[in-house]
Amino acid sequence: MNDETLMERAVAAAKQAGAATWRNPQVGAVVVKNGHVLATGHTQPYGGSHAERDALSRLAPGQAAGATLYVTLEPCNHYGKQPPCTQLIINSGIRRVVVAQLDPHALVTGKGVANLRQHGIEVVTGVGAQQAAQVNPHYDFFYRHHRPWVTLKQALSLDGRVSAGPGQRTAITNQAVYRRVHQERAGFQGIVIGSTTAIVDDPTLLPSVQLAHLPIRIVLDRRGRLADYPDLRLFNDGLAPTWVFTENAALPDRLGPWARVLVLPDCSVPAVVQVLAEEGVQSLYVEGGPTIQNAFARAGLVEEVLTYLSPVMLGQEGVPGFAPPETWKFQDQQLELLGNNVRIAERERQDV
C-alpha cells in the first residue's frame, strides 16, 4: 500500500469521529510498520484524545518504534485540553510522519511539522490533502477567516415561498426532509433564527443526535419583540443553550434565567457574527426566515445555501423566500431527491 492509499484509510477514520468532537477538528490516524497497519484512531469527543494519541494508545510500549504515522491534520504542538501530539510522536519512536493537511489554526500551522523535523523525523505533507479538507470545512474556514462558516437553510415551495402568508406556520417539506434537517443541525455550533420565526413557529431547534455540546440556539431580535413572548420553548425547555441578540436593554429582565441575552449597540448581522466569532462559534445554520437570510446575504457572510424544495405551490399570498442581492452561481452543487422533495446544497460561489 502506498502513501495515498494509507491516507485514505486515515481520512475514513477521521469521518468516524463525528460531531462529538465539537470545536476540535475530526482527525484520523493510521500507524504502519513493515507494510502492516498496526493501529487506527480518530479524535475522541471534545476534551478527549486526539487521533494520534487514540491510535498509539492501542499499541504496546515500544511497538511504534520505526513506524510511519499517517495523519489527516498536522499534529498539534501546543498544550490545549491535551498535551501536544508532537511530543507523543517523538516519544513513540515513530520515524516518518505523513500529513494530509497543515492545520489552519494560526497557533499551530507549520509548527507541528517543524518540531517533528527538528527531532529527526521525516515529514511528508500534502498527501490526500483534498480529501482531508472535506472533513472539516467549518473548522478550516473559521481559522482561516476568523468568523463562523454560515449555511443558509430554507424549506421552499416550488413557487419560491416559505409560508402561505405572513405570520403563518406552513409545513412545506416531507418527513424525510424533517429527519435530514434534524441530523444536519448536529453538524453546526449555532442555529440562527429571527424573532418572527421564533414567535410564529415556537421551535426547539434541537438536533436528533444526542451530543454533549448541542448547537447554541441563537435568536436575532434587534427591537426586543421577544419581551412579549417569555413562554417560548427556547426560553424554557433548558435542553440547549439559547442566546438572544438585541439592541433592547430591557430584554434581559424579561426572558428568565435560561436565555443568555447579549445587548449590542448595533445588532446588525455583521456585528452579531463578530461576537459569535469571538465566542469561538465556528459554524452557523441559519434557518430563517427570509429577512434574516437576506441580511446575511447582503452582508456577504454566506458560504453555503441548503434548499429543501417541495413541489407544492403556495400561491400569490405566500411569503417569498430569500433572494440574494445579485445573481449567485455556485461551483459546487449537490442535488439529491428525498421522496418528492429535493435537497440542493450549494457552495463555492463564483462571481458573475
Place this chain on the structure above:
Amino acid sequence: MNDETLMERAVAAAKQAGAATWRNPQVGAVVVKNGHVLATGHTQPYGGSHAERDALSRLAPGQAAGATLYVTLEPCNHYGKQPPCTQLIINSGIRRVVVAQLDPHALVTGKGVANLRQHGIEVVTGVGAQQAAQVNPHYDFFYRHHRPWVTLKQALSLDGRVSAGPGQRTAITNQAVYRRVHQERAGFQGIVIGSTTAIVDDPTLLPSVQLAHLPIRIVLDRRGRLADYPDLRLFNDGLAPTWVFTENAALPDRLGPWARVLVLPDCSVPAVVQVLAEEGVQSLYVEGGPTIQNAFARAGLVEEVLTYLSPVMLGQEGVPGFAPPETWKFQDQQLELLGNNVRIAERERQDV
C-alpha cells in the same frame, strides 16, 4: 397468457405510435389465436391506418377467423379519415374483442362496442384501462372537457425567478433541459407564449423531432405590440404555423403572410382557449412568461405544471415566476434529476 398480460403488450404497441398520430389517439392492437400472438399493430401517422387495421393487415385472408383482438381504445364505428374499424373486425371473423378504454370522443363512446356485440362478437371492456389511459391524456381530456389540455412549462431559478431582470433574456437551465424541452414540444399541438417572450427571446419554438404536423406557435398579443416587431423569426421562418391572438384590428396588416392573426373582441385567456378548442387543438404547452401563465392559472385552465429548476439564484432584481392565486398541491408528482437541474412534473391538483 391472460387478458391483462396481452393488453400490456397492446399498450406497449400503442406507445410505439408516437406523436406522428397528431390528433388521433395512439392505440395498440394485438391479435391472438390459440394462445399465440398472430400480429401486433399501432396507429399509423395521421391520416393512415388505425391500430386494428395495422395489425390485421399483417395477416393472411381468413387467418383472424376465431381469434381474439386486444385493443387499447374502443374501435371506431364511424367514417373519418379511415373506414370504421368495427366493420373491419366483423369482416375478419374475430370472435372476441378485449378493450381497455372506451373512446372519450362523444361521436364514438360505446357505439363501437355495441356494434360489435350486435354482430355476435364477445366484447370485454376495462382490462388494463388504467395503463391505457396514460397513453393519451391530452386526447382523453380534450374529448371529455371540450377544451385543450394545458401544461405550463417554466425554467426557474432556485430563488423563483425566470430572468435576471425585466426585458432580459436569461439562460437558466442546462443543455439536458434544452434537449428535453425540444423533445417535449412534439407532444403538444400548440405552443403558447406572450408578446413579451416573443419580443425578448425571439424564439422559434420548434420541437427537435421532425413531424408532418408541427405544433402551432401561438402568441397572445392583446394590445398588438407585435406590430412593431414584424421581423421576429416566428413571422418569417415559415417552419411551422404561427397564430397570433389580439384585440388590435390593425395587427393583421403588419405581420406579413406567414402569421395567421385572429382578432377577438375579448382576447382573454378563456376566450383564446375557447377558439383553440373549436379549432380542434387538443393540447397547449404554455412556455411563458409569468404574466401569461398567471392568467391561465387564474382562469382555472391548468392541467399540468412542468418546472425545470436550476440551482442558480438570480437575485432580488430578477423577474418572479408564475405563482397560482391560491395554494396548489398535486397528487401526481414526478421528480427527475437532469445533471444539476431538476425536472418536476405535476398533475392532478387537489383542492386544499
